[in-house]
Each structure stands twice: as structure tokens, then as C-alpha cells.
Amino acid sequence: MIAAAEPTTTWYLLLSALLFVIGMVGVMIRRNPLVMFMCIELMLNAVNLSFVSLAPRVANIDGQTAVFFVLVVAAAEVVVGLGIIVSIMRGRTHATVDDVAELKG
């Protein structure tokens, strides 16, 4: 066993940066609106992770409070977003965001 290397804040922040980038690439390469929404959730989670990692570092609970509010707003955002997706995509067999171009007046 290697001499106990503690994971430092930097490691957590690098992991959250990686998670954020994966979510960002996902939004750009996927065409399914539901999967794009999941990628947005990935990005939100990455930011939450960095908030929580920095909270002990700055010795302040406010980061965790911010994560709580991000969770609530994410829930509201998912509800509204999925409602919009359902009302647009209802009755279509292939759900891709390219179909939404047909909505333009």
C-alpha cells in the first residue's frame, strides 16, 4: 500500500472539472433532448461537487447551502423542461432536437 495519500481538494476539483466537461461534450454531441437534459444534470452535479469540495477548504457552510438551493432549482428546471419536451415531442416517433426547428413561425 502506498503511503496514505489523502485526496486533496485539488483532486476533487479536477474530478468535477472532468465531469463538467463530459456533460458539456454530451450536450454538444447528442441529439435526443432527454439525453441532453441528463447532460445538463451532469454539469449541475459537477458544480455541486466543487461547491462541496471547497466548503471545508474555506471553512464555511455557505457552499453546502448553495448546493441545497441548486438541487431545488434543478428539480424545478427538470419538471418544466420535461413538460416542454413532452408537449413538443408527443406523437413523434423520433425525438430529436432538430424537429424543434419546425416550430418556428
Next chain:
Amino acid sequence: MELFVFICAAVMVLLGALGVILRSNPVHAALSLVLTLFGVAVLFVAQEAHFLAAVQVIVYAGAIVVLFLFVIMLLGVDKAEDIKTEPLTAQRPLALVLGVGVFAVLAAAIVTSTESVVRRGEGLSVTNVEDPDANIRQIARSIFGDYVFAFEVVSILLLVAVVGTVLLTRRQRREAVVSK
């Protein structure tokens, strides 16, 4: 030990995240999202954020992913889609290049700046055997003390979101019902 937990959770998070963007079936993507969310919850526990870990599992894995799965089933898009063809040919290489670039910028910023973070609070209460709910008490004091106004606004936001979604997804009845 902490390193072991970190590595396991990081592998869960990254595998799940890659699963979300690479699986062609939306149901599999949603289940990979659950893996990522649980990994993040483990990392929260490792960082002494016990309350947020519980909320993460309950709200994200319990509510949001279930909502995703409901919508996938409702729309009937739970078949593997064709992710090989890409209508915009340049988009994938560009997305990869941009992703690597953004990660490089973020990593450089993180590596150079984490040493300069200053302590400016009175410290986190650490949960232990004598005081098993220290984290919850501290976060409750913050939410219902310093941020109580934001908390009330957020509750209105949730109400508006629920009402708005019901309005959005309601099937349009015939106008006749109204005119009679």
C-alpha cells in the same frame, strides 16, 4: 482508506457520465446517470456533507431520474437510437476539441489557484459519534437563518413550476366545452 473511497467513487462518477453520453438507448443513459449521482453522493459523504448526500440520493436518484424514465416511457423513445450518423459533420470533432480545451483551462485554473483559497468562516461542524447531526444542524441554521428569504422564494418557484408544468402538458380540450 480515504484515497480508496475517492478512487472508487471517481470511477463510478466517470463511468456513469461516459455512459450517459455514449449509450444509444435513453433508458440506459438514465441508469448510467443514477450511477454518477450515487458516486457524487459518496463523494459528498467523504467531504462531511451528510445531509446533501441524503438529499442527492432522494431528490436526484429518487425523483429526477424516475421522472426522466417516466417521460422516456411516455414518449415511447425507449429504443436504441442511431447515434452513428451526425447531421452536422464537423460538430463531434469540434465538441471534442472544445471539451479538451475547456478541461485544460479549468485544470490550469484549479492547479494554480487552490493554494490561494483563504479560510473565512468559523469552520464546519464535523459529524462524529458524540454529535451525529452536527452537519444537519449547521446547514439548517444557515438555510433557515441567513438564507431564509431565498428559501421562501424557492418554495414559490417550486409551486410555479408545478402549476406551469400541469398547464403545459394538459391536453387541449375541444373549445366546445368552454363555449357551452
